Amino acid sequence: MTTTRHLISVDDLTDGDIHRLAARGVRFREGTAAAGTPLAGHLAGIYFRKTSTRTRTAFTAGALRLGAQTIAYGPDDLQTNTGETVEDTAQVFGRMLDVLVARTAGDPAELRAFAAGNRMSVINAMSAPEHPTQALTDLTTLLWHFGHVDGLRVLYVGEGNNTAAALALALSRYRSAHLDLRTPPGYGLTGEVLARIDPKVVTERHDMKDLPEGVDVIYTTRWQTTGTSKPDANWRNIFAPFQVTADLWRGSPDAVFMHDLPAHRGEEVTAEVLDGPRSIAFDQAENKLHSAMAVLEWCRGADPAP
Numbered sequence: 001m002t003t004t005r006h007l008i009s010v011d012d013l014t015d016g017d018i019h020r021l022a023a024r025g026v027r028f029r030e031g032t033a034a035a036g037t038p039l040a041g042h043l044a045g046i047y048f049r050k051t052s053t054r055t056r057t058a059f060t061a062g063a064l065r066l067g068a069q070t071i072a073y074g075p076d077d078l079q080t081n082t083g084e085t086v087e088d089t090a091q092v093f094g095r096m097l098d099v100l101v102a103r104t105a106g107d108p109a110e111l112r113a114f115a116a117g118n119r120m121s122v123i124n125a126m127s128a129p130e131h132p133t134q135a136l137t138d139l140t141t142l143l144w145h146f147g148h149v150d151g152l153r154v155l156y157v158g159e160g161n162n163t164a165a166a167l168a169l170a171l172s173r174y175r176s177a178h179l180d181l182r183t184p185p186g187y188g189l190t191g192e193v194l195a196r197i198d199p200k201v202v203t204e205r206h207d208m209k210d211l212p213e214g215v216d217v218i219y220t221t222r223w224q225t226t227g228t229s230k231p232d233a234n235w236r237n238i239f240a241p242f243q244v245t246a247d248l249w250r251g252s253p254d255a256v257f258m259h260d261l262p263a264h265r266g267e268e269v270t271a272e273v274l275d276g277p278r279s280i281a282f283d284q285a286e287n288k289l290h291s292a293m294a295v296l297e298w299c300r301g302a303d304p305a306p
């Protein structure tokens, strides 16, 4: 009997799942995961309604490397565009696909509807409130770079978007980690996410005063989150103090720089930081592939026993 697991929210994962998925991503990155094609005979639908460079490539390449085959759907391809319900689409997909990787950038309820029949695994490749596969990539990157996640101190500067939310939820599972979020006023984590994080691990402020010193990581994200628009015309002035510049390294000279990408040099980060010696942003991007392979394997129960 094949296992069918879904990854729609970080909260679909136990602490053990999170720790094992991050560790498995590191093994794929280091080339120490057993070679093989555990997903041979599986078919993965790759359905992106929004732009994607890293996530779509990582899940397509990851599925192929694990022996699965893939079918790609763009925003205009499905009969949902002509009025077919998601529930009916899900019934059909569930009879033909083993995995559906979907980026809707909207309400994750649609992903739950795809998952309802439990006949295929559904992976959230980014929805409005959360980007769980990015959080697993980020944990993989932290574990790969530092050798541990517990005890790390992360300073996140930028919008409290899907990436920030997933990171906050994921780091909440590492009791002695600390995530200090500095989000522009009016652009912080939602109340729904704040209710689910561990306040001993995650703190949030809406200014750049009294920044912590000696942090291990400084992380940012682009200012124009997919599928959103800013309500106030003045938003660039509100975001300007939150640009990540080399100045932030004065109190944390050893910190590495992370970014979920795509980057916009001169907006959320300077070129000096993104392209500088402390940046591991493109290693982090590569880890999307290794982490996607860990997620795909886990979703089908093809992961190594704990």
Ligand SMILES: NC(=O)NCCC[C@H](N)C(=O)O
Pocket (backbone or CB within 6 Å): 054, 055, 126, 131, 134, 161, 162, 163, 221, 222, 224, 225, 226, 260, 261, 262
């Ligand atoms: N790494 C990614 O998945 N990048 C694409 C989206 C990043 C950002 N969180 C956004 O919502 O626009």
